Amino acid sequence: MGQNPTLSDAERKKIISTLAPSSSSPILSNLLQVLASNGRLPIFPSIITDFATLMSAHRGELVVTVTSAEPLGSSEMKRLEKALKGSQLAQGKELKIVNKVNEGILGGLQIDFGDKTIDLSASSRVTKFGAALAGKHML
Secondary structure, eight states: OTTOTTOOHHHHHHHHHHHSOTTSOHHHHHHHHHHHHTTOGGGHHHHHHHHHHHHHHHTTEEEEEEEESSOOOHHHHHHHHHHHHTSGGGTTSEEEEEEEEOGGGOSSEEEEETTEEEEOOHHHHHHHHHHHHTTOOOO
């Protein structure tokens, strides 16, 4: 949509008015207009994600993304939060834990926080085991 040079300005404005109705922030409308006029509207979701990351850092929050094969229960989330609060990276920060589900990891967890990743998933263990069997000794 944002990269289609055949769209007229009127058509772009119509699309943007659906994305950001007149009751929304003029700053949001302005941002969408600039992105649309420069053919960059498809990157809007990543802009929002990056902005949320910056705001979390500004507020002293640490966003932790926990990926599991199935949704985690509340007791599992509490235990995980307790364990993560004890880490050096979380000292003095408020944890904001997000649980994502990816059946492809088969089991276990992948934990992303800051610039660190802890991969305790079954799929990564299978991959390492397969590589070791193939003679690439990654264990």
